[in-house]
Amino acid sequence: MTAQNPPLLMVEDLSIAFGTEEGTARAVEQVSLRVESGQVVGLVGESGSGKSVVSAAILGLLPNTARVTGSVRFQGTELLGRTESQLRELRGNEIAVVFQDALSALNPVLKVGDQLAEAIRVHDRSLTKKQLHERVVELLDLVGISAPEQRAGLYPHEFSGGMRQRVLIAMGIANEPRLLIADEPTTALDVTVQAQILEVLERIRDRTSTSILLITHDLGVLAGLADRVVVMYAGSKVEDGPVEPIFYRTAHPYTRGLLASLPRVDRRTDRTSRLYRIPGQLPNPHSRPEGCVFHPRCPHAQAARCDRERPQPSVVGDGHVAACLRIEEIG
Known part of the structure; x- marks a missing residue:
């Protein structure tokens, strides 16, 4: 990536925390992502994973009590620290x-x-x-x-x-606008209407020059629309890559759990079988676990390692990264 041709949107090491009566709530921790011109990028994760907080930071809509570090650059221009009047010119227009x-x-x-x-x-x-x-x-x-x-x-x-x-x-x-942020646009709609809304977004992508950051908790929504997928868990990015490797060469156990929990017509199951469910629940943002933030729910977690070491993003393919200590071992 050259300086003359920066991504449309570049988020680097974004961290967001809120002071509460219970202490500091760490909503987002060192999240990085990018959206190129003409791309559809999916930002996916369970409710409470920090997806909407990231979008609010991009738009400058976080409350004054939020403590934000990192960088959010749009067309090469830093957005963090801009005045409300400057951001108002961007919102709805760019x-x-x-x-x-x-x-x-x-x-x-x-x-x-x-x-x-x-x-x-x-x-x-x-x-x-x-x-x-x-x-x-x-x-x-x-x-x-x-x-x-x-x-x-x-x-x-x-x-x-x-x-x-x-x-x-x-x-x-x-x-x-150059960038459209669609925050759960298909939530609470039936399956048929969801498909119609996704067709509308696809039509926009094909007929205009607008890039789309599509926020959702459903990986199935992204399958036929997104170019890249960023997976978040408990405020952290755990996997990022082109849509095909994310679906067919999944590297992180959390992404595998999300995919396994999707209903699929090509799976033959009897009436008593249930969809896969990731055990446990998201950690409290006031007291995130040490080491890998997913280890309390991970079927591959290794004691004395995953609960102590914080994984860093590792390259697992062309443009495909995942933050897991045991990627090579679990395959």
Whole structure:
């Protein structure tokens, strides 16, 4: 990577902690990731693994009580330490976000078309009323909403959950941002609607120059869409690589557990069998275990080693790294 051609987004050694009554909560520890132009990168892990905190740091939306170290560079420019007015110029224009709860994200007393128009007008006041309306209809059509001309005049409660999520995506790409952060965009939607939302994101990737950072707890969501996958556990990055090695040459026991817990139509099981479940639960951010943070739940943990040594990322393939002390032993 040359200095003249930096990644679109580069996060390096990002650590985030919050002071609480119980002490310091370490939400994220030394996480690094990158998103190249035109890429879809998946950020995956259980709820509480720190994924959304990373996205909030990128957008500058962390509370003032957060203690942040490391680096977040967008198009080569450092974002950490920038003023609120400087970040406001980026949000929605260069970097946009799609939240998971569409019903609370949309204003219930404003028509959908008016809310989309407002998102555009905040960053571009040169458009005429007619041009603005045409752009709104174009965006609704792009995200797969039928009869966009008529539906622009409806209120959010007149849309289904999947259609509201499409509206949020349309708002996210309204100003053609370089980076779209989609935070659990398919949560609480049924399987059919989830597939439709993923098709919308794929359409955006193919038709625009927008890169996507897709945050999810479901590796299955990333299978046909992502170029790279970053796996987080308890605030730490445990595996990172192109999507194919992550799925077919998985290196970290936690990633294997996530994959094993996915229902698959090609697995023949009887009615009494259950999906695999990773034993135990995420550690308390106030008292993370010593050594490998995953060792209390890991089936391959080795006493007096995994509970003492903190693993560093090891190269296991072309562009594929994993943080495990026993990668070579467990194969």
